[in-house]
Amino acid sequence: xNWLSGMLIGLQEIREHKFRSxxxxxxxxxxVASLLAMFALTAGIAASWRNTMEQLGGLERIGISDKQVSxxxxxxxxxxxxxxxxxxxxxxxxxxxxSHVAPEMQAGATLSASDGATxxxxxxxxWPDNFTVSQHAMAAGRFLTDLDLQRxxxxxxxxxxxxxxxxxxxxxxxxxxxxxxxxINGRPFAVVGILALYEREQDRxxxxxxxxxxxxxxxxxxxxxxxxxxxxMFSWKNESVIVPLTTMYHEFRxxxxxxxxxxxxxxxxxxxxxxxxxxxxETLAEVEKLLxxxxxxxxxxxxxxxxxxxxxxxxxxxxxxxxxxxxxxISLLVGGIGIANIMLASISQRVRELGVRLAVGARRRxxxxxxLAESTAIGIIGGLLGLGAGVVLLELLxxxxxxxxxxxxxxxxxxxxxxxxxxxxVLSGLYPAWRASRLDPIAALRYE
Numbered sequence: 241x242n243w244l245s246g247m248l249i250g251l252q253e254i255r256e257h258k259f260r261s262x263x264x265x266x267x268x269x270x271x272v273a274s275l276l277a278m279f280a281l282t283a284g285i286a287a288s289w290r291n292t293m294e295q296l297g298g299l300e301r302i303g304i305s306d307k308q309v310s311x312x313x314x315x316x317x318x319x320x321x322x323x324x325x326x327x328x329x330x331x332x333x334x335x336x337x338x339s340h341v342a343p344e345m346q347a348g349a350t351l352s353a354s355d356g357a358t359x360x361x362x363x364x365x366x367w368p369d370n371f372t373v374s375q376h377a378m379a380a381g382r383f384l385t386d387l388d389l390q391r392x393x394x395x396x397x398x399x400x401x402x403x404x405x406x407x408x409x410x411x412x413x414x415x416x417x418x419x420x421x422x423x424i425n426g427r428p429f430a431v432v433g434i435l436a437l438y439e440r441e442q443d444r445x446x447x448x449x450x451x452x453x454x455x456x457x458x459x460x461x462x463x464x465x466x467x468x469x470x471x472x473m474f475s476w477k478n479e480s481v482i483v484p485l486t487t488m489y490h491e492f493r494x495x496x497x498x499x500x501x502x503x504x505x506x507x508x509x510x511x512x513x514x515x516x517x518x519x520x521x522e523t524l525a526e527v528e529k530l531l532x533x534x535x536x537x538x539x540x541x542x543x544x545x546x547x548x549x550x551x552x553x554x555x556x557x558x559x560x561x562x563x564x565x566x567x568x569x570i571s572l573l574v575g576g577i578g579i580a581n582i583m584l585a586s587i588s589q590r591v592r593e594l595g596v597r598l599a600v601g602a603r604r605r606x607x608x609x610x611x612l613a614e615s616t617a618i619g620i621i622g623g624l625l626g627l628g629a630g631v632v633l634l635e636l637l638x639x640x641x642x643x644x645x646x647x648x649x650x651x652x653x654x655x656x657x658x659x660x661x662x663x664x665x666v667l668s669g670l671y672p673a674w675r676a677s678r679l680d681p682i683a684a685l686r687y688e
Contacts (some may be wrong), residue, residue: 253586253614254621256409263621264582266573268664271568271625272657276493277374277633278564279653281645286557288440288645293546296473297375297439299517300339303544304510304531313538320538323507324500325485325523329368331512331529337523342370345488351481352423356407361481365488373513380396380414381433383485396422397433399480403636409423427491429483438474520623572660575622576668583615596680611667619665623658630657 254261293299297478304327328343336480345365352358370376371383388395398406403417410416414434421428489502500506514523531541556632587594594607602625633646 269626270620273629275568276630276657280647283648284645300514303446305543320535340369340372340513342373344445346508353406359405363487370584377436379434379436381418388484394429395432396429397482399477399478400437416607576664579668608673608677611676615669616665623661
């Protein structure tokens with residue numbers, strides 16, 4: 241007897257005892273359903289989190305911040321010019337390690353639209369590289385260009401929320417705001433670009449529900465959207481007012497007696513993008529060497545990276561997956577015990593049948609394979625039914641309590657779930673199959 245014949249006999253046994261077989265599979269079905277749901281939920285959380293990370297610049301985005309000078313260099317602290325444009329120019333000198341550099345100068349300002357409102361804002365002067373470093377996306381128009389930077393052009397790129405503040409009564413497309421003129425501290429600037437709306441998944445769900453006229457779920461009712469008025473991790477992007485760095489310097493920083501030349505102008509922020517994450521440590525080491533030079537050996541700087549955040553999130557996700565897998569594993573263990581119990585009971589009912597097989601020439605190996613194939617068939621069918629139950633479970637969860645991160649069913653999760661179910665079927669059938677193969681044909685034929 242081959243394995244396929246054993247499987248066919250197993251399917252026949254399942255068909256003849258449908259209710260008993262279903263009860264046998266129930267533990268496996270529940271285990272696979274919970275396992276698949278756990279994988280899908282954690283995959284959804286991971287996908288949402290990684291998308292958020294990417295929108296915030298990803299792991300490649302590194303910031304250079306100020307820090308207290310160490311005691312070793314305390315006497316030399318006054319020699320360091322601090323974070324200046326010279327640092328940014330130095331970073332441009334290692335393009336094989338640093339792909340983009342984004343120095344930033346900021347200033348508080350009043351924005352006014354002649355056909356709209358007057359609002360306060362934080363204006364950022366930067367380089368065109370800021371688009372890539374901060375992982376911006378355009379909803380309409382363009383970002384800053386090198387030509388804007390060279391000319392010190394009075395052009396501005398606005399975030400979605402700032403557009404809503406300036407023109408609160410207009411709800412047209414983003415492109416309709418291009419070419420309009422706003423004043424920043426009384427100086428006219430042409431709007432050349434509108435950034436895309438950045439939002440969390442739950443805020444997107446709330447906004448789409450509002451657009452459909454549906455009442456958003458209570459847990460999502462505080463979400464953002466254009467002009468939502470609530471600050472979150474994307475507020476700094478949605479409220480952006482971005483102008484060329486040279487324009488910022490000449491329009492809002494220069495003109496005073498103690499103003500340094502542009503090359504030594506103080507920066508509020510300095511971010512850069514690592515070209516290759518596999519050379520992350522090498523890049524930081526090279527950047528540190530450059531900063532030591534521009535800071536005259538004083539260590540008054542530090543690196544803001546997202547490594548710790550990333551590692552904490554990955555550890556949290558792994559812990560959640562492990563906890564869910566243990567719970568699902570218990571259900572699968574119970575299901576395996578149920579399969580073994582039913583198979584033992586089935587063998588006691590089929591002693592004469594098995595005795596006849598052995599008496600007419602069936603080998604003990606054939607009987608072993610037959611019983612093992614039957615238990616494996618139960619496990620596989622239970623696994624497939626569990627996949628369906630898992631999909632239904634996820635659908636119910638989505639309807640009863642809308643999830644902040646939609647679940648993602650990955651092919652690997654399906655394979656692992658069915659694989660575990662099949663393994664349970666095989667393992668739970670080993671002992672019953674061994675018991676059946678050790679039957680004495682003579683005693684089995686006399687069994688009543």
